[in-house]
Amino acid sequence: MIAYFNGQYVSKENIKISPDDRGFLFGDGVYEVIRSYGGRLFKIDDHLSRLSRSLGELRMAPVSLSHLKTVADQLLHRNNLENEDATLYIQITRGVAPRKHPFPDPETSPTVYVSASVLQPSPAEWASGIAVILVPDLRWGRCDIKSVGLLPNVLASQQAKEQGASEAVFVRDGVITEGSHTSFCAVFDGALVTHPANHHILAGVTRSVVLDLCVTLGISVRESPILERTLKGASELMVLGTTSEVVPVVRVDDWDVGDGNPGPITSKLKQAFGDLRAV
Ligand SMILES: Cc1ncc(COP(=O)(O)O)c(C=O)c1O
Known part of the structure; x- marks a missing residue:
C-alpha cells in the first residue's frame, strides 16, 4: 500500500520511524480515523477539525487541513480505493528529538503519517448485537483529546476479548462514560441518553451524526x-463509531439488555445512518 509520510507518498513497507520520535517514546501525538464509502470521505471536515483541536490542546503546531484533504484523496486514488469502502488513518506526532520530557526545539517538524486500508467485512454481530463488559475508567482527565496514548483502552479492549465480549465500556465514579473505541448511548423511556461531550469522553463524530x-x-x-x-433500567443500549457505525448492545457482563435483541430505536438509527452515508 502507498502511504504518506512527511511530505512524500511512499510504499508503507519502506517507511522508517525514528526511535527518537516522540510518538514512539512518549505517545506524544494525535490521530484520526476516517471512513470512506466508495471513495467518499464521510464527515472529513468534522474529523479534521477535531484533529486540529487535538493538536491545539496539546500545543502542537497546526497543520494545513486542506493539504490533509488532498493527501486523503490521493491515497484513495493511488491505492485504487476510489470504489471501495476503506478507512484512512492520520497520525501526527511532536516529531523527532533527543528524549527529554519538555517540548523539543520549536523548529522540530512534526511527524505526519497517513495511510489507507480496505475495510474488512463487518462481524455479523454488529447487526445482531454485541456483548460488552463494564470496566473502571482508568484514563486521564483529557479523554476529549484524540491522543495516541491509548494504553487503558488497549487493556480494557483486551479484557473484553478475553471475556468473550466485543467492547469494554468505561465507568468513572459510577458514571458510564464511553467504550474503549466507541461512544455509548442508552435509551430510557424512549429518549436517547449519552454522556455530555466534556473532558471525560471523546466527542465522537458518529455520536454527533446520531x-x-x-x-x-x-x-x-x-x-x-x-x-x-x-x-x-435502559430498554436499549448501543455503541457508535466511525468503523462500526451504530451497533446494538444486547448483553452487559452477565445480563441481557431488554429481551436480548436489538431494540427499535437502535434499529431505526442504524437504518437512518445507513441511508445518510449512502447519499
Ligand atoms: C474513546 C473513543 N470514543 C469514541 C469513539 C468514536 O468516535 P468516532 O465516532 O469519531 O469514530 C472513538 C473512536 O475511535 C474512541 O476511540
Missing part, C-alpha cells in the same frame, strides 16, 4: 450522565 438523526427522527435526546446503577 444526535442530529435523533432530531430528524423525533427521538428526544439527553446529554447527561448515565449512572451505572440505573443501566439495567
Whole structure:
C-alpha cells in the first residue's frame, strides 16, 4: 500500500520511524480515523477539525487541513480505493528529538503519517448485537483529546476479548462514560441518553451524526450522565463509531439488555445512518 509520510507518498513497507520520535517514546501525538464509502470521505471536515483541536490542546503546531484533504484523496486514488469502502488513518506526532520530557526545539517538524486500508467485512454481530463488559475508567482527565496514548483502552479492549465480549465500556465514579473505541448511548423511556461531550469522553463524530438523526427522527435526546446503577433500567443500549457505525448492545457482563435483541430505536438509527452515508 502507498502511504504518506512527511511530505512524500511512499510504499508503507519502506517507511522508517525514528526511535527518537516522540510518538514512539512518549505517545506524544494525535490521530484520526476516517471512513470512506466508495471513495467518499464521510464527515472529513468534522474529523479534521477535531484533529486540529487535538493538536491545539496539546500545543502542537497546526497543520494545513486542506493539504490533509488532498493527501486523503490521493491515497484513495493511488491505492485504487476510489470504489471501495476503506478507512484512512492520520497520525501526527511532536516529531523527532533527543528524549527529554519538555517540548523539543520549536523548529522540530512534526511527524505526519497517513495511510489507507480496505475495510474488512463487518462481524455479523454488529447487526445482531454485541456483548460488552463494564470496566473502571482508568484514563486521564483529557479523554476529549484524540491522543495516541491509548494504553487503558488497549487493556480494557483486551479484557473484553478475553471475556468473550466485543467492547469494554468505561465507568468513572459510577458514571458510564464511553467504550474503549466507541461512544455509548442508552435509551430510557424512549429518549436517547449519552454522556455530555466534556473532558471525560471523546466527542465522537458518529455520536454527533446520531444526535442530529435523533432530531430528524423525533427521538428526544439527553446529554447527561448515565449512572451505572440505573443501566439495567435502559430498554436499549448501543455503541457508535466511525468503523462500526451504530451497533446494538444486547448483553452487559452477565445480563441481557431488554429481551436480548436489538431494540427499535437502535434499529431505526442504524437504518437512518445507513441511508445518510449512502447519499
Ligand atoms: C474513546 C473513543 N470514543 C469514541 C469513539 C468514536 O468516535 P468516532 O465516532 O469519531 O469514530 C472513538 C473512536 O475511535 C474512541 O476511540
